Amino acid sequence: MVDAGPVDVVLVFPPQTEARLFPYLSLPYLAGHLRGLGRTVLPADLNLGLFHELLKPGPLLRARDRHRTADGTRSWYRAAMAETAIENLERLRGHVLTKEGSGSLGPARAVRLANQAVELILEDSFLTRAWSGLDVLDEQVGKVGSLGEDALDEPTATLRRLVRHTLTGARPRVIGLSVAFFSQLAPALLIASWAREFMPDARIWLGGQQVMLRHEELVRLSSVGDSVDALCVTAGEEPLAAALDALDGRTPEDEVPGVVRIGGRGGGRDDGGRGSGGRGGGEVLPVRMTFRDTGPPDFAGLPLRSYVAEDFQLAIVSCVGCYWGRCVFCSYGNRSLPKGAYQQGTPKQIADAVEATVLRHGVDFVAVVDENTNLRLIVQAMREVRRRGLRVTFSTRNRLESVLLDANFCQELADLGCVLMSVGYETRTQRLLDRMDKGVTSDDYQTIVDNVVGAGINLRLSVMGGLFDETQAEAEASRTFLQDNETRIGIDVLQLMVAEPGTLLSAEPGRYGVDLDRSGPLTANPELNYLGGRHGLPMTAPGGAGRAESLRRLKDTFETVKPQGNDALPPHLRRTEGGVTPIWRARLRPWARPVPISAADALTGGDTRSLLLADLVWQQIFALPREHIGVAEEATDVLTARTEPGAKLLGRLVASDIAVRVPLTASLVARSSS
Numbered sequence: 185m186v187d188a189g190p191v192d193v194v195l196v197f198p199p200q201t202e203a204r205l206f207p208y209l210s211l212p213y214l215a216g217h218l219r220g221l222g223r224t225v226l227p228a229d230l231n232l233g234l235f236h237e238l239l240k241p242g243p244l245l246r247a248r249d250r251h252r253t254a255d256g257t258r259s260w261y262r263a264a265m266a267e268t269a270i271e272n273l274e275r276l277r278g279h280v281l282t283k284e285g286s287g288s289l290g291p292a293r294a295v296r297l298a299n300q301a302v303e304l305i306l307e308d309s310f311l312t313r314a315w316s317g318l319d320v321l322d323e324q325v326g327k328v329g330s331l332g333e334d335a336l337d338e339p340t341a342t343l344r345r346l347v348r349h350t351l352t353g354a355r356p357r358v359i360g361l362s363v364a365f366f367s368q369l370a371p372a373l374l375i376a377s378w379a380r381e382f383m384p385d386a387r388i389w390l391g392g393q394q395v396m397l398r399h400e401e402l403v404r405l406s407s408v409g410d411s412v413d414a415l416c417v418t419a420g421e422e423p424l425a426a427a428l429d430a431l432d433g434r435t436p437e438d439e440v441p442g443v444v445r446i447g448g449r450g451g452g453r454d455d456g457g458r459g460s461g462g463r464g465g466g467e468v469l470p471v472r473m474t475f476r477d478t479g480p481p482d483f484a485g486l487p488l489r490s491y492v493a494e495d496f497q498l499a500i501v502s503c504v505g506c507y508w509g510r511c512v513f514c515s516y517g518n519r520s521l522p523k524g525a526y527q528q529g530t531p532k533q534i535a536d537a538v539e540a541t542v543l544r545h546g547v548d549f550v551a552v553v554d555e556n557t558n559l560r561l562i563v564q565a566m567r568e569v570r571r572r573g574l575r576v577t578f579s580t581r582n583r584l585e586s587v588l589l590d591a592n593f594c595q596e597l598a599d600l601g602c603v604l605m606s607v608g609y610e611t612r613t614q615r616l617l618d619r620m621d622k623g624v625t626s627d628d629y630q631t632i633v634d635n636v637v638g639a640g641i642n643l644r645l646s647v648m649g650g651l652f653d654e655t656q657a658e659a660e661a662s663r664t665f666l667q668d669n670e671t672r673i674g675i676d677v678l679q680l681m682v683a684e685p686g687t688l689l690s691a692e693p694g695r696y697g698v699d700l701d702r703s704g705p706l707t708a709n710p711e712l713n714y715l716g717g718r719h720g721l722p723m724t725a726p727g728g729a730g731r732a733e734s735l736r737r738l739k740d741t742f743e744t745v746k747p748q749g750n751d752a753l754p755p756h757l758r759r760t761e762g763g764v765t766p767i768w769r770a771r772l773r774p775w776a777r778p779v780p781i782s783a784a785d786a787l788t789g790g791d792t793r794s795l796l797l798a799d800l801v802w803q804q805i806f807a808l809p810r811e812h813i814g815v816a817e818e819a820t821d822v823l824t825a826r827t828e829p830g831a832k833l834l835g836r837l838v839a840s841d842i843a844v845r846v847p848l849t850a851s852l853v854a855r856s857s858s
Contacts (some may be wrong), residue, residue, distance in 0.1 A: 189355030190838045191224040192428055196361045197234040198372040199231045199343060199374055200311045202299075202714045203364065204424050204492040208484060210362040210392060210420070216482035217421040223428060226354045227485045230346055230375070231368075234311075235302050235492060237342050239277060243305045244270050246338065259365065260783035261798060261805075262304055268800050269301035276301070281490045291494040293775065293801045298492060300803070309339040311371050314716055316705030318398070321370050322405040329407070331379035340374075347375050351382045354475045357431055359383065360416075360424060363392040366708070367715035376411040387427060389443070391416030397515055397686045399444055411447060418442035419504060422473040441469035447627040469832075475504045475527035480540035482505060488545060499551040502565065503528035506556040508583065510621040512696055513648075513681050516555045528558060534565035535572065542576055549577045549603075550644075556583045559597065566600040579604035584624050591639070598639040605636055606676060609645040612665045613658040616651050619696055621688075630663065642749055645673055649738035650680035652697055653728030660736045666745045675751030678738050679709045680718040680731070690721060698725045758840075766831035770843035772821045775801040799842055808833060821847060 197203075211227040218225050237243075248266035251259040269276060272294075273624040278285025283420075286294040306312045310328050315321040333341045351359065359379050363372045376388050390412055395402065399415045402408050406416070416423050423442035430437040438445070481500060489496055504527045505520030512518070520526040538550055549614045552562060557580040569576060580597075584607050588594055611617060614626045636643050647666070649659070666673070683690040683700055701722040708716030712735075724730065729737070731780045748758065772778075779787075779796035787805070788794060794807040795815070808823075812830030816822035823843065825831040837843040 187224075189353060191226045191354045191356050192298075193218060193358045193360060193424060194226045194228055194351060194354050194356040195221065195374060196359065196372075196804050197227075197229045197231050197555065198361055198363065198368050198375050199234050200306070200367050200371055200715065201231055201365045206491050206493065206497050206551065207486045207488070208364060209481060209499055209501060210360065210364070211486065212481035212483045213478060214362075214420050214424065215361070215485070218424060218428075219482055219484075220479055221425055223425070224335065225485070226356070227352075228350045228354075229486060230350070232491060233346050233350075234339065234343050236281070236490065237296055237346065238302045238339060239273075239280065241270065241273060242305075243338060243342075244273065247305050247307075249762065255508060255782075256788050257783050257785075261800075262307075263306055264358065264777050264798065265300060265323040265800050268777075269297055269304075272297065272774060280492055281487075284491050289308045289775070295492055295494055296801050297775065300800075306339050309337045310374070311339050311343065312367075312715060313370065314708075314710060315366075315370060315719075318369075318401050318405060321373075321633040322407050325370055325373045325377065325407040326410075329374055329411075343371065343375070344378055347378045348382050349388075351379060356383065356386055358387045358389065358424065358427055359389060360389045360420065363390055363394040365715075366394060366717075366719040367491070368392075369394055369398075373405070373411070375406045377407065380411040382550060387413045387431070389414045389416055389420075389427075390423075391420045391423075393516065396519065397684065401685075403444055403446065409509075412446050414440075414443040417445050417468060418471050419473070419475075421478060422471045427762040439469065442471045444468055448584055458701060474524075475529055476533060480537040481547060483541070495549070495809065496547055496765050497549045497551060498541050498545060499546050500534070500541060501554050502534045502552055502557060502561060503554050506554075507558055508556055508623050510623060510688075511682070512620050515684040515686040516557075518687050519567055528561060529560065529565075531564035531568050534561070537569035538565070538569050538576060539572060539574060539580075542574055543600075547576075549579075551579045552581070554581055559585075559587055559593075562602075563593075563596060563600065570600065573745065577601045577603045579606065581606045583607060584609070584629055584632050586625070586628060588635055589628055591635045594641065598641050602641050604642045604644065606644045606646065608648065609666075610648045611651055611654065611658065612662045613654070616654060619652055633669055637828040643673050643751065644676050645747075646676050647678045647738075647741065648681055649678070650723075650729075650731065650734035650739070653725040654734075656729075656737075659729075663737075663741050663745065666741065666747075670745050671748045672826075673747050675745065677717075677749040678712050678742055679717055680712070680734055680738060681723070682707065682709065682718040683723045684718055684720040686734045687720075689723075693723070698723050707731075712738065764832055764835040764839055766825070766828065767845050768825045768831050768839050769816070770823050770834045770838055771819075771846045772797075772823065772843050773841065775799065776842045778815055778820060778823075779805065797837075797842070806837075 195214055197208050205230055207229060215225040215227050244266050248263050251263035257829055272289060275285055275287040275289050276294055276298045279291055279297050333344055356564045361372045361375060363369055363599060388411060395415050396417050399417050402415060423440055426435060426440040429435045430440055438508045446625050505525055506517035507526055509520035510525060511516040541550055559582055562580060578601050580602060612626045617624060617626055689696055706719045707722040710716045776797060776799050779798050781792055784796045793810055795810050795813055798804045813833055814824050814826055816824050825834050838845055
C-alpha cells in the first residue's frame, strides 16, 4: 500500500471469516455514500489482505516443518498439504491474485487448495480461537493486545503489521470496523486496541451485524471501553457522515445518530469530549436516511480481482432487512419487524447499482446477496437492466415461497439472467414450519424445485436441523426429500438451529416450546460451520431430541445425500454415464499422495493390506486393497494394477481426476493380457 493519507475514514473488514468470494458489501456501500459527500475513504479488507500475506513460502514452509516433526496421520496429512501448496504456490497465487495462471490445477482446485493451505497456517492462532462467551473473549483480547509483535503467533503478528501499515499510511480521522460474523469479534477488538496505539487521536467505531445484535453486552467489555469510541447500531452511512461533520465543528458530537457512545476510558487518555460520561450512556438518536437515499456501491480501492473465487464476481443488495422477517430463529429478519425497519430499493435504484457495477468493473455476474430477496422486485429491476442494453447473469437468496409456483415466472427469472438461487430448507413438516413462522407451505416444495430447476436455475439449499421437538420420522422425511432431489440441487451448508440474541426465539422461548440456558457458555456449530458459525444460547425442547441426536441426524444427511448441483463436489461423488474403463497403470495428480505405512497406522490399526491414498484437494482418504493395487518400484506417484479388479479401481481414480493414465511397457502389456 502506498501512502494514501491523510483520509477521512478507513473502513476495515477484519479477519477471520470465509467471506472472501467478493468484497463484503458494507465497505463499498459506505464508501460510495461518503465519497458522494466529498469525503476521502480507504476501504481495507484485512480478512483478504491477511489471506494474501499467509499464502507465501515462509508461512507454508514453517507449517510444513512444524507438522513434519510430529507422528501420525494427522501430522503427515498437514505436512503433505503444505508441501503440495508450496510446490504449486506460483499457480495458487497466480489464480488468487490475478485470476490467471492456475495451470493444470484449474480454478476450482486452486481455490480449494489455497483456502486449505491458509487454514493450515491459521491452526491454533488467536484469530481462529473458539470462544465460549464474551467474558473469556474480552479477557484474552486484553492479554494479547498488550503483547509485543514477537510474542504473537505468526498470523496474529502478520495482522498487526498489516494494521500498522494501513493506518500509518492512511492517517485517518475515523476508523470503522465492520463486524459481520461472530468469528470476527475478537480480531476486531484486537485491531481496535492496536489502532488506539497507532492512531491515538482517531475515532474508533465498531459496527455491523454483530454489533447490532450484541451491543448491550459489548458496551460492558473492558476491551471495548479501552479502545472504542462508539458502537454503531444502525446502518452506518448517516452516522459516519455526521461524525465527520462533528469533527469539522459543524454539529455537536453528541448529536451523531445511530451510535452508542463509549466513555470512561482507562490509561489516562483525555477523551476530549468524546465520551458520554459513562459506558453506553446517552440515548441512541434515530437515523433519518433510508436505503433509497443511498447510491450504488463504490468498489474503488479494493483488490477486486484478488478475491478467493473461481472467477471474478461482485455483489449488490436490493433491500435492507427482510420483508417477511418473522422466522423466529433469524436475528437479521426479526430486526425488520418494527415499522420502517425493512427498506427496499426501487427498480431503477437496483438497476442503477447493477449498471454501475457492470460498467465500472467489467463483471458479467452479480450476486444479489439480500437476506431474503423480493423476487418480483428483482424481476422489475432486471427488466430495466435489459432495457438499458445490458446482459448480466445474477443470483438471488430467498425462501421457497409461493411466487415460484408459477413456472412462467421462474422462466422469466432465468431469461433475465438468474442462474443461481440460494434458499433455506428446514423441514418438510408443516407443523414445524408453522411453529417457526416460516410463511411457506411444505406441499409446494416439489413443484417449486421442478419449476426452478426446469427453468435452468441452479438451486442451492442451506439445510437446518435441531428444530424444536422434531421427531425421528419428521427428520427422515426431510432427508428423503433431499435424497429424492439430490441430482437436481446443491447444498451450501448444514447447521443446527441456534437461539441468537435479537431473535423472537431468544426473547420468548416458551412460546415456541423450548428452554434456553442463559447461565453457561454460548453454543454454536463447530462440527459443521466455519469457526462455529452462528453463536447463541444452548437450547433444549422438552420431549425432543437433544443436541447430540440432532447433530447425528444432520450428519446422516451429510453422509447420505449427494447433491449433484454443488459446484464443489468431490469427483468420486459425481455421477457419470456409462461404465469405467480398466486402466493398468496411472500416475497420481500432484494433489494426491500415498500415505506412508508409518503414518497410516492410526487409521489401519497396523493392518497393511490396504494402500491409503490421500486426495489433498478434496480432503479424502481412500483405502485400496494391495492385492489389487501396488506402487510402482521406480516412482512413488505411479500406481499399477495387479488384477482386473485393480484395473477397474485405477479406472475409477482416473475418471475422478485423481490420477492420469500412463502408457504400459511391453512387459506390463503382456502381464495385463494374461
